[in-house]
Amino acid sequence: MNYRVSGLDPQPFEHLFGLSDKELATNNAVRMTADEAFGFPDRIEMREVSIGESVLLVNHVSLPDASPYRASHAIFVREGAEKKWTGENEIPPILAKRLLSLRGFDRDAMIVDAEIAEGDAIEPTVLRLLDNPEIEMIHAHFAIRGCFGGRIERA
Numbered sequence: 510m511n512y513r514v515s516g517l518d519p520q521p522f523e524h525l526f527g528l529s530d531k532e533l534a535t536n537n538a539v540r541m542t543a544d545e546a547f548g549f550p551d552r553i554e555m556r557e558v559s560i561g562e563s564v565l566l567v568n569h570v571s572l573p574d575a576s577p578y579r580a581s582h583a584i585f586v587r588e589g590a591e592k593k594w595t596g597e598n599e600i601p602p603i604l605a606k607r608l609l610s611l612r613g614f615d616r617d618a619m620i621v622d623a624e625i626a627e628g629d630a631i632e633p634t635v636l637r638l639l640d641n642p643e644i645e646m647i648h649a650h651f652a653i654r655g656c657f658g659g660r661i662e663r664a
Contacts, residue, residue: 511597512661513596514595514599514604515595519590522565526588538567538568540563542564544560551587552586553587553590555594558587563588564586571657571660600631604631609627609651609652610650611638612650614644614645614646635647646662
C-alpha cells in the first residue's frame, strides 16, 4: 500500500511572516531563533530548522472537524517557508527521529485506532493502520510534547 505524508500549506501562516514581535503577540505567535540543530521542526517543509533560522511558534488547529477529537496545539513554522513538503512512501526525518503517537481517524473525525511508534517501527505501524478501511487519515503527533507532526493518507 502506498501512503503520502504532507506538510502544512504555508498560506495560513504567511500573514505572520515579517511582523514585529508586538504584532505577533496580538496573533498569539512568538518568533524564536533556532539555537540547536534538533528541536525546531518546521511543519511546512517537514525539516529541522537550521541554527540561526527564524521560526514562529503558533497555535495550529490540526483537526478542525466538529468532533470530540477537535484538536489544536503549538507548532513551529519556519518564517518565510514557501513550499509544502509532500512525500510518497517516505517518513520525513522530523517524524522518523521522534517518538510518535499515530492516530487513525475515520471520515467523521473519530479515532478508530492509535499506536505509539518510533524509528523503524513507524512505517510498518502506518501501513497496519492504513490497512483498516475505516481509517481515512493518520495524524502523527510528537508523543513527548503532544504537538501535531504531520498528516498521513493513502496515496
